Amino acid sequence: MSGGINWAELWPLLRQGTLETLLMVAPAALIAEGLGLALGVLLTLTRPGGLQPNAVVHRVLDAAVNIGRSLPFIILLVVLIPVTRLLTGTSIGSVAAIVPLTVAAIPFVARLVDGALRDVPAGVTEAARAMGASNAQIVRKVLLPEARPGLIHSFTVMLVSLVGSSAMAGAIGGGGLGDLAIRYGYQRFETDVLIATVVVLLLLVQGLQWLGDRAAAQADHR
Numbered sequence: 226m227s228g229g230i231n232w233a234e235l236w237p238l239l240r241q242g243t244l245e246t247l248l249m250v251a252p253a254a255l256i257a258e259g260l261g262l263a264l265g266v267l268l269t270l271t272r273p274g275g276l277q278p279n280a281v282v283h284r285v286l287d288a289a290v291n292i293g294r295s296l297p298f299i300i301l302l303v304v305l306i307p308v309t310r311l312l313t314g315t316s317i318g319s320v321a322a323i324v325p326l327t328v329a330a331i332p333f334v335a336r337l338v339d340g341a342l343r344d345v346p347a348g349v350t351e352a353a354r355a356m357g358a359s360n361a362q363i364v365r366k367v368l369l370p371e372a373r374p375g376l377i378h379s380f381t382v383m384l385v386s387l388v389g390s391s392a393m394a395g396a397i398g399g400g401g402l403g404d405l406a407i408r409y410g411y412q413r414f415e416t417d418v419l420i421a422t423v424v425v426l427l428l429l430v431q432g433l434q435w436l437g438d439r440a441a442a443q444a445d446h447r
Contacts, residue, residue: 235418238405239425245319246401246429249391253326254384261334261383262376264290266364268335269342276350276360293332298390301325319400326390334383341375342368374445381437385430392426402426 264286270276271283296304302325306316309324345368353367369376395403402422409418 235421238409238418239421242402242405242422243425243429246388246391248319249322249326249394249401250384250387253323253330254380254387256327257330257334257383258380261331262338264331264335265338265342268339269368270360270364276363290332290335293329294336296329298325298329298393301329302394322391322394322400326387326394329390330383330387333386334379337379337382338376341372341379344375345371374441377437377441377444381434381441384433384437388426388430388433
């Protein structure tokens with residue numbers, strides 16, 4: 226291989242980089258999914274024509290989600306350095322990268338959840354309301370189950386997005402495959418390392434997408 230690195234040295238680097246990427250993505254995905262789901266439900270409930278319309282609350286939440294989605298991730302990484310250091314004790318490394326990844330994913334998930342819940346036919350919720358179900362019961366037993374395939378698709382999209390963002394986090398010492406590509410592929414001109422890293426990232430994304438599509442298909446009983 227060019228630059229002096231060989232396959233015996235490359236495989237451990239790829240394995241370590243993949244593990245660090247998963248360490249960043251998995252906790253961020255779980256936290257963002259929980260908080261983003263709650264925020265998305267609130268957006269749906271408070272929108273005009275929703276189960277509990279509230280124009281002021283909806284406008285505030287909608288603006289917050291739009292602002293969160295509009296911030297480039299690389300800028301968010303820098304802006305959140307003090308918060309990251311406060312929460313994790315450091316601003317570099319895989320654990321530290323979980324903080325900006327989570328913050329970036331929450332508004333993204335909220336918007337996807339809001340869209341998935343809006344796709345549930347209005348007649349379904351109206352029938353549940355006519356039967357005397359409360360708003361909380363409609364959300365738990367009607368909206369979320371009916372929107373499950375869309376929610377799984379949303380979770381899959383978020384996972385794929387987090388993998389891409391985690392690679393970007395490597396540019397400022399976040400670790401993972403992105404850091405491997407920067408340190409070896411770019412700074413040391415190890416083209417083979419760069420190509421191998423890209424291949425691993427593609428396989429990881431394709432695997433997550435395949436699993437998500439299968440789960441959504443099994444959840445869709447229509």
